[in-house]
Every structure is written in structure tokens, then in C-alpha cells.
Amino acid sequence: xxMSDKLNALGAxxxxxxxxxxxxxxxxxxxxxxEQKEFNAITTAxxxxxxxVTEALIYKYFKDKRDLLHQVLSEYLEQYCILVQGDLKxxxxxxxxxxxxxxxxxxxxxxxxxxxxxxxxxxxxxxDYYHSDTYELVKVYSDVILEILEEGVLNGEIRDDIPAxxxxxxxxGSIEQVCLTGITFDRTIDPDAxxxxxxxxxxxxxIPKTIGY
Numbered sequence: 001x002x003m004s005d006k007l008n009a010l011g012a013x014x015x016x017x018x019x020x021x022x023x024x025x026x027x028x029x030x031x032x033x034x035e036q037k038e039f040n041a042i043t044t045a046x047x048x049x050x051x052x053v054t055e056a057l058i059y060k061y062f063k064d065k066r067d068l069l070h071q072v073l074s075e076y077l078e079q080y081c082i083l084v085q086g087d088l089k090x091x092x093x094x095x096x097x098x099x100x101x102x103x104x105x106x107x108x109x110x111x112x113x114x115x116x117x118x119x120x121x122x123x124x125x126x127x128d129y130y131h132s133d134t135y136e137l138v139k140v141y142s143d144v145i146l147e148i149l150e151e152g153v154l155n156g157e158i159r160d161d162i163p164a165x166x167x168x169x170x171x172x173g174s175i176e177q178v179c180l181t182g183i184t185f186d187r188t189i190d191p192d193a194x195x196x197x198x199x200x201x202x203x204x205x206x207i208p209k210t211i212g213y
Contacts, residue, residue, distance in 0.1 A: 023061045025051040027072050034114045039069060039122045066126065070134045073123060076115040077137040080108055084144060094152030095203060101145065102175060103195040109179045110189035120176060120183060145171060158206050167206055174198045 019027075029051035033042045044065055048055045062068040087104050091097050109116040119138075123129040145168045152158030158167070175198065182189040 020061070022051075022053050022057050025053055026058055026061060026068065027075065030068055030072055031114050034117060034122075039065075039118075066128070069118060069122060070129070070132055073115070073118045074134045074137060076112070076118070077134065077141070080115070081137065081141055081144075083108070084141065094148050094155065094157045095207070097148045098145075098152075098171070098203075099195065099199050101148065102171065102198055103191050105175050106179060106189065106194050107191040109175075109183060110191050113183060113186070116179065116183045120180060142168065142172070152206075156208065159208050162206060167202070171198070171202060174202065 026047060029047045030042070032050055033046060042065070044055050044058055047065070047068070048058060058065075058068065062071060084101060084104055087100055088097055091100055109120075123134070129135055146164055149158060149164040149167050153160045153164060158164075178194050178198065179189055181187060
């Protein structure tokens, strides 16, 4: 399945799965509490209190507190993947697409700190995350980047002597590293400036010497 088809399927899934009001309240309560404290410091009693529901209802919709965290992250990831699909429409050229994608990625971390906090800090220390449906969504997004890089190699915009998968890891690692301090310590993240810096460094290494950057 092409990446565009996978993203379309995600969009259709979002429209076709309205959640019960109680489940929505529980997820919203966790999001609110994550703005105040770390996940491990949040109890199910606090979540139920914030949501205005019983603790029993939490366990009706979720296996446990960590399952709730994964479900909230899944919703963020689905919404972000659809946003990326819209952002890339009408953009010609692999490098232009990469620049837009890098900006969108940094911008979502800058503007949605709960999403960033869950993805970069809260879930990665547990092995169950890497075997979850949530992680499959991360891989869908990662494959979008790979597809753009492979497009760039085919049309001559990007060097063919550097593995596209390695370039993808460099891009994702760069985004993560420049944003992590801001996310951890709640500091300002400037998407425009950081995108320019990352593109300057990465593009100068992946553009064929005959083209130059």
C-alpha cells in the first residue's frame, strides 16, 4: 500500500470512529493532567476526578493507565499524519517536501507539548510501546519520510550513494535533539529557525555535488 493510501485510510478511520462521551472525558482528563505533571505521578483516581467519571469506567475502556496513554498518543498521531498529508499537497520536489515536513514536525512539538511529551519522553522507556498499534502509526509517518527521500533519489535531487534510511534517521534524530530540551524544560521552540538550521546542515550533505546547495 502506498503511503498516500495509508494516510487516506487513517483519515477515513478518524471520521468513522466517534468515541463514547465517557471515553472522551477520560482521554481529555489525561491530556489536562499531563500539562501539569509527569505520567507516573498521575493516578487513576486523579484521572477519574478530573473527568467526572468513576474509576471503573476507565477500566471499561482501557486495560490500564498505560493503555490509556497509548490510546491518547494514537489519536494525536492519527491527527498529525492527516495534517502532514494536507501539508504536502501541491508541493513539488522532494527537498521542498522535506523542508515542509521538517517544519510541520517541529511546529507540532512547539504547539502541542502534551503530544511531544508523550511521544518523546513518556512511552519510550517501556518495551510494550515498540510492540503496540501506536508504534505502527509512528512507522507510517516514518515511511512517509522514506518515500519522499526515495523520490528525491529517483529524480536526482538527492544523492544515491547515501542510504535513504540513514538520511531519514539523521532527519528524525536532528528534529528530536533540537526540540527535546525545549519540551523537557518548557522552553520556546522556534520552528522557522530550527527548520532553516536543520535543512542547511542536512541538505548540504545529501544534494548531489553537481547541483550544489
